[in-house]
Amino acid sequence: MNIVALVGSLRKESYNRKLAEWIKGRYKDKFQLDIADIGALPHYNQDDELNPPAVVAAFKRQVAEADGILIVTPEYNWSVPGVLKNALDWLSRVDKVLVNKPVMIAGVSTGMMGTIRAQLHLRQILQSPGLAAKVLPPAGNEVLVNVASQKFDEAGNLVDAATVEFLDQVIGRFIEWVGR
Ligand SMILES: Cc1cc2nc3c(=O)[nH]c(=O)nc-3n(C[C@H](O)[C@H](O)[C@H](O)COP(=O)(O)O)c2cc1C
Known part of the structure; x- marks a missing residue:
């Protein structure tokens, strides 16, 4: 099984x-999980x-060939980071490679809310006609990792037993x- 991950944070020490x-x-x-380099994508431009x-063509091919997509994203200002939205906008056009693609969502925040607002917004975005992804239903599947500093060790391992x-x-x- 071949899964491609889209990570919504570009910073080196990103918890996500x-x-x-x-x-x-x-x-x-x-x-197998491959993390796509969405930071390398130019701003979406309809002219292109x-x-x-x-x-962009290589990224769309990578997504098209994946069996499923894992989106791991922080919340920025109650929504998804621009770099993730930009990647999704590229995916939503012309060959629409996310349509019916199985997707799982997870997120890590430093605060208490664990990216819930971003995830609700992301689910809405993923239902748009150009994306129309087959997102794992939320009931029982909302991976909301809050207070990140207490959940990871120095080496970046997830060490919170309940979360694992x-x-x-x-x-x-x-x-x-x-x-399926
Ligand atoms: C521009 C910006 C906006 C943020 N907005 C939110 C927010 O709306 N909700 C929240 O819980 N955390 C917010 N945070 C805090 C993030 O949860 C925190 O920076 C987190 O570590 C980001 O994920 P990362 O470690 O993967 O980079 C924001 C951080 C930044 C830099």
Whole structure:
């Protein structure tokens, strides 16, 4: 199984990137996880969508060939970061490679709310006709990792036992969702 991750934070010490890397390691026997370089994408420009830059074409191909997509994102100002929205806007046009693609959402925040507002907004965005992704339903599957400084160790490992146990369950359901 081949999963591609979109990480909504570009910073080197990003907790969301750490979570994506941790997922890649913990479930390596279940799927291969490749983290897409969405920071390398230019700003979406409709003038270029029929003949996009090579980096955009390669990204769309990577998503098209994936069995499923994992989005791991912080919340910026109660919504999704621009870099993630930009990537989704590219995906939403011309060949629309996210349509019916299985997607799982997770997020990490430093505060209490665990990216819930961003995730609700992201679910709405993913329902738009150009994206129309097959998102893992929220009931029982909302991965909202709050107070990040208490959940990861110095090396970037997720060390909160309850969060690890919950992720094991949600990832199991995502694998089933992808296999349907
Ligand atoms: C521009 C910006 C906006 C933010 N807005 C929110 C927000 O709306 N809600 C929230 O819980 N945290 C917010 N935060 C705090 C993030 O949860 C925190 O910076 C987190 O570490 C970002 O994820 P990262 O570690 O993967 O970069 C914001 C941070 C930044 C830099």
